[in-house]
Amino acid sequence: MQRGNYNKRCAIISAATAVFVRDGYVGASIDAIAEEAGVSRQTIYNQIGDKEKLFVEVVRGINEQGSARLVAVLATFPDQPEDIARELVDFAIRLTRDCLCDEGSRALRKLIENEGSRYPELFETWKDYGPGKNWPAISSRFARLARAGDIELDDPDLAARQFMALIRADLPNEPGEMVSDAELELAARNGVRTFLRAYGKREAALAL
Amino acid sequence: MQRGNYNKRCAIISAATAVFVRDGYVGASIDAIAEEAGVSRQTIYNQIGDKEKLFVEVVRGINEQGSARLVAVLATFPDQPEDIARELVDFAIRLTRDCLCDEGSRALRKLIENEGSRYPELFETWKDYGPGKNWPAISSRFARLARAGDIELDDPDLAARQFMALIRADLPNEPGEMVSDAELELAARNGVRTFLRAYGKREAALAL
DNA sequence: GAACTTTTGGACACTCTTGTCCAATTCGTC
DNA sequence: GACGAATTGGACAAGAGTGTCCAAAAGTTC
Numbered sequence: 001m002q003r004g005n006y007n008k009r010c011a012i013i014s015a016a017t018a019v020f021v022r023d024g025y026v027g028a029s030i031d032a033i034a035e036e037a038g039v040s041r042q043t044i045y046n047q048i049g050d051k052e053k054l055f056v057e058v059v060r061g062i063n064e065q066g067s068a069r070l071v072a073v074l075a076t077f078p079d080q081p082e083d084i085a086r087e088l089v090d091f092a093i094r095l096t097r098d099c100l101c102d103e104g105s106r107a108l109r110k111l112i113e114n115e116g117s118r119y120p121e122l123f124e125t126w127k128d129y130g131p132g133k134n135w136p137a138i139s140s141r142f143a144r145l146a147r148a149g150d151i152e153l154d155d156p157d158l159a160a161r162q163f164m165a166l167i168r169a170d171l172p173n174e175p176g177e178m179v180s181d182a183e184l185e186l187a188a189r190n191g192v193r194t195f196l197r198a199y200g201k202r203e204a205a206l207a208l
Numbered sequence: 209m210q211r212g213n214y215n216k217r218c219a220i221i222s223a224a225t226a227v228f229v230r231d232g233y234v235g236a237s238i239d240a241i242a243e244e245a246g247v248s249r250q251t252i253y254n255q256i257g258d259k260e261k262l263f264v265e266v267v268r269g270i271n272e273q274g275s276a277r278l279v280a281v282l283a284t285f286p287d288q289p290e291d292i293a294r295e296l297v298d299f300a301i302r303l304t305r306d307c308l309c310d311e312g313s314r315a316l317r318k319l320i321e322n323e324g325s326r327y328p329e330l331f332e333t334w335k336d337y338g339p340g341k342n343w344p345a346i347s348s349r350f351a352r353l354a355r356a357g358d359i360e361l362d363d364p365d366l367a368a369r370q371f372m373a374l375i376r377a378d379l380p381n382e383p384g385e386m387v388s389d390a391e392l393e394l395a396a397r398n399g400v401r402t403f404l405r406a407y408g409k410r411e412a413a414l415a416l
Numbered sequence: 417g418a419a420c421t422t423t424t425g426g427a428c429a430c431t432c433t434t435g436t437c438c439a440a441t442t443c444g445t446c
Numbered sequence: 447g448a449c450g451a452a453t454t455g456g457a458c459a460a461g462a463g464t465g466t467c468c469a470a471a472a473g474t475t476c
Contacts, residue, residue, distance in 0.1 A: 025235075029464090040423060041425090042424065194370050237434090239434095248455065251452080251454075
């Protein structure tokens with residue numbers, strides 16, 4: 001234990017995350033966070049410092065969790081697929097569920113969009129992994145699949161971007177909404193089917 | 209002229225749009241808007257009323273312009289294409305340029321994401337047209353193309369969603385960034401090529 | 417139980433914002 | 447130039463938020 005009660009620190013960070021995401025940096029009040037955390041306002045100042053430090057801590061937390069989840073999911077990419085359609089769908093489900101639809105990822109995307117201009121350095125880590133970039137980890141996996149002859153593509157980066165776009169195209173994207181497993185499965189299958197129609201062998205897409 | 213100077217009213221709305229988008233509803237201060245509009249704060253209260261009325265006016269403005277542009281672009285959908293690949297690319301360029309990448313549309317998307325929960329009724333109009341919905345206008349066009357035998361698809365709504373996702377997949381999506389014509393063209397061609405590989409006749413996609 | 421740390425809640429100064437009021441000034445129009 | 451309407455800038459009250467200070471209470475450790 002470094003300073004103060006660790007449980008309370010976690011409660012503060014977690015409550016701050018919720019309030020920052022709900023109200024934005026300016027709209028979030030320390031009082032609201034304190035109430036949400038079930039903690040006195042003074043404790044926040046004791047443990048973390050001022051509002052800006054609290055915000056930094058929140059972003060760092062989401063970032064770490066998000067990166068960890070992304071790495072974990074990437075490790076499950078089907079490298080030597082037997083049934084490429086089915087395995088890509090399962091991969092897509094894991095990706096959307098753990099890295100796109102979960103609370104933390106949505107929260108981070110919203111914070112980036114709103115406060116990104118104010119704290120550009122805070123979000124640089126994410127930009128390498130985040131949507132809109134090359135997703136280099138994913139494109140290298142697709143390149144390997146192509147070399148193995150499982151799919152046909154000329155530009156792996158483009159294919160990765162389009163893969164991501166396709167499996168997201170069919171997801172409900174209202175921020176607050178819950179996404180059921182059935183919706184996840186359907187969205188993944190729809191996205192992968194089109195992806196394989198464009199890039200796969202003829203018969204692979206027909207399996208979906 | 210109904211009340212006050214019409215030019216100043218426009219300057220106010222336009223400045224308010226910029227500031228609301230930059231700082232969010234809570235973060236935007238009337239003083240900042242007044243300064244940006246080159247107008248005294250009192251004039252804003254004289255012409256529009258309070259902050260909430262100003263916000264409503266801003267959203268209404270962006271909404272109208274956005275809807276008008278969307279209708280205009282939709283009217284240029286290639287109904288009887290001779291060169292479907294080329295014509296779809298041109299359509300995609302118009303769509304991204306006028307309805308997705310322009311200032312107003314980006315502004316509206318950001319406002320929806322941030323203040324949508326606070327003023328749900330304000331954005332209902334947009335939700336019918338906006339991203340994430342069925343884009344019914346577009347899917348009916350695709351359905352017509354399919355009936356005419358230009359493409360092959362079973363679910364026009366799905367195809368429309370994926371079309372939108374694909375032509376957006378390759379656009380730089382940093383909010384502030386300017387998108388050059390060359391980038392627009394490239395993104396559209398990449399998206400349409402994959403779309404046609406999945407849904408078009410074999411030879412159409414090869415043309416790109 | 418004593419010594420020490422943490423938490424609590426209230427009070428406080430300070431800043432910022434909203435919205436109002438008003439007198440002086442400028443603008444548009446005849 | 448004169449008249450009425452619009453604009454300006456400054457002052458103002460009320461409210462909310464931040465961050466600090468402090469004494470009392472609660473919790474922890476030996």
